Amino acid sequence: MTIQNIIAGRDFPVISCTSDLPVREAVALLADKRIGAMPVLDSKGAVLGLFSERDVIRCLKRNGNDTLDITVADAMTSPAITIPPASTVNEALALMTHRRVRHLPVVEAGRIVHFVSIGDLVKYKIDAIEGEARAMRDYIRSS
Template sequence: MIVEQILNDKGREVVTLKASITLKDAAMLMDDKKIGAVVALDDDDRIVGVLSERDIVRQFARHGAAALEMQVGSAMTRAVVTVHSTTAIDEALQTMTDRRIRHLPVVHNDRLAGFVSIGDLVKWKIAETEAEAKAMKSYLSAQF
């Protein structure tokens, strides 16, 4: 199974924003869309960062309410870890575990192609495991 299959199922819509907007506006967008992270793009639609709930909370802890007026660019994670659409789900899960991240932008031909969360990957992994168990039961039932 590859990440592309998850995108085919869940869709490729990615909520994006510019790094120049405030954390308050970003938090309101994330709340409205009920998401935990957004991708920041430059004027050429290239990934420049990812802003997660953790990033916002971290800035709020450091700066109090003044953090809400900070720009996304000063709070986002700039060293963005991405996966290719052909990356195996197990490899993407390992990357997320190793890097302690919960969201991964998916790229194809150096362009943003989607966004997956740890929840998306775990859901697919569970479904795959259940399908394998069902197939094994069916096979064993036919043998005996």
């Protein structure tokens, strides 16, 4: 199964921001949308970085109360670790594990096409395992 298969049926937009957005507004966007991270994009849809809850924590340690007044450019993780749509779910999970990240922008031809989280990939794996178990039970019952 590829990342393309995972994102194919999605009909919701990727929540993103620009690098000039104040951290205060980016934090509000994360909270309002109930998400843990979002890609930071330029005007052409290229991924400049990733802004996450972890970035906020790091900035609070480094900048204290001034964190909310800096821009996302000064807080984001850059460059972002990205993945092409043709990658397999296992490749994506291995990359996330190796690089210790929980979110991956899906990039094709230099532009973002979607965004996946470790939760998306784990859900796919659980669904696949449950489907296999159901098929095995059905096979055993019919024998």
